Amino acid sequence: MNDIVLIKCGGSTLEQLSNDFFESIADLVKLGKKPIIVHGGGPAIGQILNSLNIESVFVDGLRKTTAEVMEVVEMVLAGKVNTTIVGKLQKTGVKTIGLAGVDGQLLKAKPINFEQLGYVGEIEKVNGDFVLELMAIGFVPVIAPIGVDDEDQRYNINADTAAGAVAKAIGAEQLLFVTDVPGILKEGQIIEQITPKEIELLIEDGTIYGGMIPKVKAAIDSLTGDLQEVIIVNGKDTKIVNDGQIIGTKIVKENVPTF
Template identity: 40%
Template sequence: MISESEYIQEAAATRVRVLSEALPYIQQFAGRTIVVKYGGAAMKDGSLKAKVIRDVVFLACVGLRPVVVHGGGPEINSWLGKLGIEPQFKNGLRVTDSATMDVVEMVLVGRVNKELVSLINRAGGSGIGLCGKDGNIIKARPEGREGVGFVGEVNSINTNLLELLVKAGHIPVVSSVAADDSGQAYNINADTVAGELAAALGAEKLILMTDTPGILQDYHDSSTLIAKLDIQEARRLIDDGVVAGGMIPKVNCCVRSLAQGVRAAHIIDGRIPHALLLEIFTDAGIGSMIVASEFDL
């Protein structure tokens, strides 16, 4: 039976080993931009939320330049319910009429965004809350499908404001609401916004925090996680039906960002405490990493 002193020594040795393993990654990524799309269960669980935000602040403290992009679907649904508006979906897209768009903007920009900024500040970082409208960061256009209302796509990105903020040591927190040239607001998928921002910023990494372990060879079996793959394999997995359902747009988002110059895209399980740090700063990682070609693996 292990004694208490031996247990303490072993735990201390583990912490030292983890820190030592992290050092080359910290050195490699210092000064590089990391775009983190934050949502899912990690956003609904209060204790997980605090851990995720502390991890984001940790990234900034060791010299990386994190940019956070967030959605907020469950909270939007909650507020629609309070206001007597029935949430509607069509082909996986939230039907966003004028009244729903007002609620989406109120919740994402006014509540979720400012809560995350407050958590960053309390954890010792400097959070700055933004949406696509601020500094014309994102110009939107209609998504194009009939009957979905003010659902948008990214038309263009202007990174000037974000680059000023990250260089000054701030952590931008961007909600996925943007406007078109006429000023009409649109609700844009947060994964899409994160991918396009990562590409425009020349990010080292795009990290999508999800409610799954990553890309699975068999989605019933978490032990079949595919830890590393390239664009070609990712496309093949979609064609073969291995990547299906809600994972298809996430993988496509990653592929698109890689094709535009992002060095690596990651899909990780936000339900695991400190998943962000485990993926970036350990040899084994914790989710699926997609790179442009097999030579980068």
């Protein structure tokens, strides 16, 4: 396995990320790992849109993005959210650089369905070399999921989609899916390793329920390309690295019983 660890931070967990979480990323760097962060920011976008009395419409779980909404999306993701994460990481002594998909044409995009969704984009190409060059000189990139086309039009990209595309482009084999829970629990204990098929069984028998279901399904959906494992970790109130090991539930591709 290579040393690249892609860390996906969902918008709903960003405000809950603890100082210990950021210290854990510094620990990964000390262990010789090469972390990279892709983040969302949906709740923060929603708050600003509400304060400006701009209506939000969702189609199949995606926020319809008019030109007016796109201005807010870019302001929040590339501005407030991205710079906050960068600032907290830099406090730990980690060399950090904030990026949006428009920087270095990092995320080339096109509209998914302009009539239905407006400026919601799908990724056509990731400038993986640009990211790898930054990581090679010691930076931890923090990426806001905003795409761009050849005409410099910006697009709102789903953060899960962006994380998967970036992971594939840079050859990451490990993805940390940051949530507000310590992992998948069975009878009060963290399941250390599990397969997607076993997760489906736990959903069926009610062990995994409620808000945990979309979390694990999003993690499974990320398990594509070169990624060999996705680890659900807790970014809320504890370190995610202990004695050099990442703490959480590891979801692996291998269809081998693990519990």
